[in-house]
Amino acid sequence: MRALYSAATGMMAQELNVQVISNNIANMRTTGYKRQQAHFQDLLYQTMRRAGATTSAQDTQTPSAIEIGSGVKAVSTARAMSQGNLTPTERDFDIAVRGEGLFQIRLPDGRAAFTRDGGFDLDAQGRLVTKDGYEVEPGIVIPQNVQSVSISASGVVEVTTPDAPEPQEVGRIQLTRFVNKVGLESIGDNLFLQTAASGDPVQGNPGEEGYGSLQQGYLEEANVNAVTEISALISAQRAYEMNSRVISAADQMLQAASQMFRG
Template sequence: MKALYIASSGMAAQERNVEVISNNIANMRTTGYKKARAEFQDLLYQSYRQAGSTTSETGTMAPVAIEIGSGVRTAATPRMMSQGTPELTEKELDLAVRGEGFFVVQMPDGRTGYTRDGSFERGPDGQLVTVDGYALQPEITIPGNANQIQISADGLVEVYLDNDTSPTQVGQLQLARFVNKAGLASAGNNLFVETASSGQAQVGTPNGDGMGDLLQGYLEASNVNSVTEIADLIAAQRAYEMNARVISGADEMMQATSQLR
């Protein structure tokens, strides 16, 4: 009975949906996290009669078709790249992007990574790095005798050295944007990598070239809405239960058929 296989595909799809939702909820407090959403497609149809087919010798036609579907499959789990809320930290190396753009970092395997997580630190040589030690690109080094760091909205990095009363410029932050940022591949550790679908990175100065500006002393929060995720979880659970009931119903029908005398 096809109903068994159709309902089982529905259960598998809702199981994947719950996995996506659970990952969103798990990352509610992850800096710069962008929530995902499961999207589904129906499968191939078996056609018993096509719309417009002849139904009599006089040439009358069927106005509608008779088609039975084969179930559902997970088509994609795209990222929702909407802006997260900037949260005040008052740490001078914490940065939040307000608008378009990703920070650019050098990954250990030589690839270029892109992140919305602006929680930077100073490495042993003063270079700005992520919490995993990945160097920010282009490289910016903070002198050891810097006692105050100022980062402007357009990414200009200045420091006050020793007892100087005027700042010294030590670097210029850059951001990257993509034609299809939802096409970026997740690499873990709050990082994305470029794909053929995302298009090539377009690097530019914050607050210009279509880029957002920077907020010093802030971090971008996750864009996960807990109420929405719980509502989606309940809906997925109910859909799973209904598919399970279809399997039970089909089983009872098969049992009744086998008991016919």
């Protein structure tokens, strides 16, 4: 009976849906996290009778078809790349992006990664790095005897030292955009990688056309809404239960049919 298979695919789809929702909820406090959404498509249909089929010698036609579906399949767990709320941290090297763009990070193996997590620190050489020690590109080095650090909305990094009380520029933070940022590959640690679907990275300065601005002393929160996720979780649970009931009902119908043939 097709209903058994269709309901089974529905249960598997809702299992995936719950996994996506649970990951969103788990990352509600993850800086720069972008929530995922599970998307589904119906599977192939068996056509028992086509719409418009001739039904008589007078060429009358059927107004609709008889099509039997075979269930559902998952097609993507795309990320919603909308802006998260900005939270003050009072740390000089915490930087939030307000608008479009990602920070570019250099991984230890030389690959370029991208992130919305602007929680940066300094390493032993004074380089601006992520929490895992990956260098922020383009490389910016902060002098050891620095007294203050200022990062403008356009990404210009200026410092003052005892020998130079006037602000001195030491570098400029850039942002990266993609034609299809939803096509980026998630690798954990709040990092994304370029893919064939995302297109090539396009770098620019914060505040320029098409790029967001920077805000020093702030971090971007996850764009996860607790109410939305709980509502989605309840809906997924109900859909899973309904599919399981379909399996039970189909099983009972098969048992009844089997008993009829035996009788």
